[in-house]
Amino acid sequence: MLFRVALATGLALFITQIKLDFFESYLYDMRVRLTPVPTTSGNIQIIEVTPETVEYFKGIPKAEHHKKLMEWLIPLAPRAIVYDINFDEILGSEKNKKEFARVMESFHQLFVLTNFLEMRGEEGKLKLSEPYEKIKLFSGPKSSDTANFAKDGVTRRMMINYQDQVMLHPFLASQINTEIVDKFKIKGLFDFLETDQVYIRFRPTGTYAKIPFHEAYKGLISTQAFKDKIVLIGHNLELSEKDYLMTPYSRSSIAMTTTEMHANMFDTLILNNAISKAPQFVNTLITILISIVTVYIVFALSPAMGLFIIILLFISYLLISYFLFWPFGIWISMAHPLLAIFLCYYFFIPYRLIIENRRSWEYYQKNKLLRQVEELKTNFISMMSHDLKTPIARIKGMTDVIINDGFTVSPIQREALDTIRSSSDDLLKFINSILNYAKIESQGVELHLQSKDPNNLLTDVIRKHEFLAKVKKISIETEFEPLFPIKIDPELMKQVFSNLIENAIKYSPEETIIKVISKEIDGMVVVRISDSGLGIPAQELPNLFMKFYRSANAKSSPIKGSGLGLYLAKYFTELHGGRIFVESVYGQGTDFVVELPQN
Known part of the structure; x- marks a missing residue:
């Protein structure tokens, strides 16, 4: 287990070293698209300046048009005017x-945006050309x-500062939200190549209302639209x-204007709701945990x-990632953990198959050896049983000759002869059971079907056991319903009925009744x-038909048995398509029920 955990951890650490920024950013974009649109401030x-504006002015607005717009706009008391135009x-x-x-110089909160940055020591060199050199040129790059x-050309980030020089966006936003004057209170702040940055909380294109330049120029807009x-x-x-630019919402090269991007x-920053990306060590820990869980599931x-x-783990992680992103604004890595699920599953499944194949081969070899041992055992039992059957039959025959041919014997000798005959019968039955078991194990039992009346078979079996019943003063009562002959092997079914009736006699107290009913x-x-009889405890009933099984009461009684009788009875009955x-x-006693199909 420790080896697997170590292997999963090693694989997870390897996975986290793979650059998956493109895939991770794509998954980030998907989450942006699937979350509700953030409100604006x-x-x-x-x-x-739109095509309609160009049509109105018969060209792109010139300096005199911008001058007139400023003369109309500045008195409306905007908080700031920001030009996103190349002067x-x-x-x-x-x-x-x-x-x-x-x-423009008359309004101290007028700024012109530029993508250029001033390096430390070059402060003041970033200026507009004459006659705009006194206008504030402020960095706010795309x-x-x-x-x-991700290297996909999509805009997702914004700079807060570069070499400790503040960009225009935090400069103006902090005038509205004073909390972010301390940059460390800006949510989602991270450093990259001498800059502090955050991820932009984008809204779909068109979220912000836009006023055409020429309509503002003509003064057709409400003066309250610009105040503060x-x-x-x-x-x-x-x-x-x-x-x-391209945004998380669209990969079109003209998905959004840079002006709306700045908005x-x-x-x-004004709402201070930038997405916070979890640190790299959190990504590593999640990937390791996912890898270990995946490996555990595989094995x-x-x-x-x-x-x-x-699949459930995959979906669960997607949902957890989504609900952390919205509404909590936390971005946990998805690319590495999902890759860990995929690689761990497809890496360790073959490893598991190799292990299981090796085990299967070992089991096959053991099973092959066991089959050989079982075959040797069955052959040995069969040979020994055959070799024992002949002398037992001779002993029984000689005993019958002495008893039945009128030889004069004393009472003690007759009792001894009866004991010899009884023991011979028991031993012969045991040997026959062993032989039948050997046939079953070697799949050598064949049905020799004949049309027989089951009642006639039962009558023959009962007749053979009448003497044993009389010894214990047991009465065997029959209730036979007239039956049509059915296709059965008479010898096998006689063994079934004989075993059940003999057991009933053996385990019943003296002067009791045994009922044999057919219908x-x-x-x-x-x-x-x-x-x-005494009956059988409920916990022993499921094991009763197992080979060599004897109940606790049977083992403690003086009655001998091989434990094969009921096993053979079940096998022979099921061989006929029936059940027992x-x-x-x-x-309170015991009922054994045998069911045989009529067809």
Whole structure:
């Protein structure tokens, strides 16, 4: 057992070293899609340059259009204005650009986002070109999984800081949610390559309401829509893939605009509901535990039950992972544990088959040896029984000659002769039982069917046992219902009835009654032999027809027996397609019932 646990642990540790970021991220995306859509904070408003805007302005909005928008928007008291547009792409005359820059400078909470980062020691070098050099350029990069993590190009993460320089998103979000001023209180925070990051709590595309640039430009929007909001301004023209990204909800290259991505990033921090990924050691422990459980199932249960439990374990882990993800926001690894279930099952099943095959071969060899020993034993018993049968028959014959031919013998001699004859009869019956048993073991018993009336067989058997019954003053009463002849082997069935009637006489007290009843019930000939003996304890009834079995009362009595009589009776009866059973209440006697088919 310890070896298997060690092997499962080793395999689990090996599995955790396999890079499964792509598969793990795919499973993460599935959980994101299957969970209810997170609510928004209500602190974000998006203004988009759309194809309709281009149609309205006969081109992409220029500096003078942005200037007029700012002159209308700034007095509405937004919390912050964030541009997600490359200012080098905003056309216009130098005069218009300077006027646009002057208007923006008048609002201290206006920022322009960039994907570029400032390294430590290069602070202040990241600036916009003239005439926008005084506008605050703030880092807030799009972090796609291209070179690291899943390497599938999907955006899942956001930076909180880089080399201790705060990004724009936590800077503005902390003005609304002051708790996250301390970065260590940001849920799901983890470090990666000199950065602190969290996973974005994405919402499906279209969750945030978007105002077309030209409608805001014309002042057609309610002034309350921007009050105390973070206003994001960006493009949605489907002209450049750099304005879009793939999300956990969609692998389309234009699944979501970067502007809406920033809205999701801000809300993740404002609501402080980022997904918390469990540490690597937790993933390792879970994988080890899953591996050990899988190995135990493989070796402890049958293949069918084991497969059922493995599937149940698989489904259970999926459900646990899902319910930790939602509503608790905890991300535990799924790729490594699920791979552990698969590999442990398919690795250890062949190992189990090898072990079981080796055991089967050992059992086969032992069984082969036992069959040879059994065959030798059966042959020996058969030969010895045949060799004993002849001298016993001679002894019995000579005894009968002395008794029946009028030889003068004293009473003591006659008693001795009777004892010799009785013992010879008992020994001959025992030898016949052994011979029949040997035939059964060698499958040498054949039926010689004849049409016989069962009542006639019973009458013959009773007649042969009348003397034994008279010795004990036992009366044998018969109730025979007229029966049609049936196909039976008369010699074998005589042995069955003889054994049952003889046992009834042997184990019944003196001056009692034995009843032998025959009748036809539902196409079966039923023979019931009832005695008034001590009965058989209930716990011994299931073993009564086993070979060489004798009940505790029989063993303690002076009555001799081989323990084969009832075994042979059951075998011969079932050979005819019938059955034999016993009904007994301890202290009230015993009924043996033989049922034989009429056809």
